[in-house]
Amino acid sequence: MKLQDLPQFSIKKVAAGAAYPALIGHFSGLDGVREGRSWLYSPGQSLFGELHDLDLSSGSAIFSAPYWDAQSAGQPGMSLPWLDGYWDPYQIEMIVDPNHVWRWVEFVPSDAQHFLLQGHRGWTKVGQKLPENAVPLEVVPSGWDHEHCDLCRAHIDADSGRGAYVDGDDRWMCETCYHRYAERHDLSFLVTA
Known part of the structure; x- marks a missing residue:
């Protein structure tokens, strides 16, 4: 399994959420996707957040990201691999990085x-x-x-x-x-x- 095989979250827009910025988008596939604590992976700058309002029929969802800002990796028009909150982005990086020693x-x-x-x-x-x-x-x-x-x-x-x-x-x-x-x-x- 490679990075591109993970469920990809395509960000349509970013809106003001109740407490945190809300990344509104949809998934390319739902294998393993569940609501709750999770990450949108980007080397060196993954976004931590809470996935909610997941629609299993359309794949649409909201990712509330407390640390998102205008310089963050997840911007409208981008697709990022989704990662269950059990894991940490460094675990992905140490596997996919061909230069990891x-x-x-x-x-x-x-x-x-x-x-x-x-x-x-x-x-x-x-x-x-x-x-x-x-x-x-x-x-x-x-x-x-x-x-x-x-x-x-x-x-x-x-x-x-x-x-x-x-x-x-x-x-x-x-x-x-x-x-x-x-x-x-x-x-x-x-x-x-």
Whole structure:
């Protein structure tokens, strides 16, 4: 599945909505389209919003976009791929970008920084920025003992005996997803999840 295979939302006009700008348009197809939180994808400047008033017979809908402005990607006359709100645009970009660099690694546990935030304990890798207002606690040697595949959420850990792929933004991908999706620039994970 390629970017052009996703449902395309053609923007007819932009109107003042009750709370946010309303992009009024229609879909090229409705496979997987549902009302609710979603994105109109554009490399580097996707629009977040709420899809509503979806007419299943005509494909017409309204996309309320709180961050839309006159310089946004979604302008009248444009068609943009629609993306369910479960996903984030960076996940599309890391798959479709032919220049996205992945390197194979064996996972090795690293130290974890524990912290307290509003009465709740949390932890992150040592060296990562702590959440705002977090109080640092102890450092646990080898306490960061796994990662998750960014697409399928599979555990990636030293005990699995398998390696994984990581990119320059420290996003992890299991070998299965790498070979099935990233290597082939295939977006079919969007419909199989």
